[in-house]
Amino acid sequence: MSSAESAMVPARVGVLGGGRMGAGIAHAFLIKGAEVVVVERDEAAAAAARERVSASAAASIERGVLEGPLEQVLDRLAVTLDRGAFADRGLVIEAVPEDWELKVASLKDVEQHLGDGAVLASNTSSLSVTGLSAELAHPENFLGLHFFNPVPASTLIEVVVGAQTAPEWVAAARAWTAGLGKTAVVVNDAPGFASSRLGVAIALEAMRMVEEGVATAEDIDNAMVLGYKHPTGPLKTTDIVGLDVRLGIAEYLASTLGERFEPPQILRDKVAAGELGRKTGQGFFTWT
Template sequence: MKIETVGIVGAGTMGNGIGQVAALAGLKVVLVDVTDAALAKGVATLTSSLARLVEKGKVDAPSRDAALTRIQTSTDYQRLAAADIVIEAATENADLKIRILRQIEAVVRDDAIIASNTSSISITTLAATIGRPERFIGMHFFNPVPLLPLVEVIRGLQTSDDTVAAVCELTARLGKSPVNVRNSPGFVVNRILVPMINEAFFVLAEGVATAEEIDTGMRLGANHPIGPLALADLIGLDVCLSVMDVFLKDFGDSKYRACPLLRELVAAGRLGRKTGQGVYRYDKA
């Protein structure tokens, strides 16, 4: 199928980023969230992101302006009826995602694809909650979406070959590189990455080194572009904790136990860059 209109549910960090790259690729975008305020914030974020790309010479002003005209926003799920694919980009909570997926299914065409941007939740399990599971797939973008080229395309047990092919083609059109992944908790990248981040919190909690020293060690000693604790702040400490909890539940292996310090920071509302404080403090101005 030819995908020309992309629906996105969730105007937060991931949703507005996906909307930005889709609009730049010439696709129509319908961005849905629960409040006008959330939508306004999402559009403001992607508008600022596009402005930075223009300043850096990566996008020209006419392309930016054209992209912005392709984005529509609404709090009404009915606006998704014309979408060829709808990508759910809500918080990493299975119950919430299932509610959203059922709302999406109620309004889209029978041949429309429904995708989830989940970073850890089983695609097979999510697919089983809707009536056309063969049209369901995982499409895991990485933050920041406009800059990182990878998309994990996750096939659930029920996902059809046609759905996989259409989503891989869409991913390439968005200027991203798809990797095909079999359904498994955390898929590929987060299965490796988030436990490493969790171990960095244990090292910090044990006083083996300061946060700065841990991050410097991994940058200079392992050639990572960003240290694991700074990366946790970028991802969101709540997201890291949610992923670890999924791993612990689905694998039943104590090696996936979340570090108590990570859990405590989340309980304190110190979620990273998005709240102005996580492991580090940030100027939100």
């Protein structure tokens, strides 16, 4: 790790939620030398979060991305149930599920534990950053930092600027992103931002094509991978993200941008059947 990188990444980072995305975010800062605290809702979730980060860090050591030993790396990681652990963090990122009421309640509670000058960010992939900030005492210190799954391999962070986000935090977010070895795209707050809006539009049309019998999921994905050089097709990406997550985003976009984002019946049926993608073993593809 270069001194330039370490200078651009906050020394102390907090993450609320240690699921797949939260653990990935913790990993991203951990391998760049930050001290990271992950706060979870109960002991079982905390143990699972620690295991996710530990396994991810071990894999990075095996690939030569991170210098070990693993025990020294994990010395910079704390997992707790106490949100008071955020008090000394310069940056705290909320990574709870994509539910408006849950995010609002979580952000409002976390804000009460932050020290002066700390930045609070949401990893939301579609919800209004301006709307979320309206619920906070210090909306100027809030912005969106939309990481992509899988976080360790992804090279993109979408920096979402709310109506009251202070300009200096946008500049800081660019620097943090560079320090993580990723690229920032800065967008003004709008439904679905840039990435989710475009990604979901393509995915929904791919689903309609499967529904109409135009082609198989595999052939539709291959058309985008081989013809347009997408690293992963829209349906496999949907499986990785989670069909339930994609459904929630599509419903939100349909409510804000109109019927062109109305989820197709095949998506609703798969979610109702518990076919949520990679995390359940079945989505548009079978995962083992």
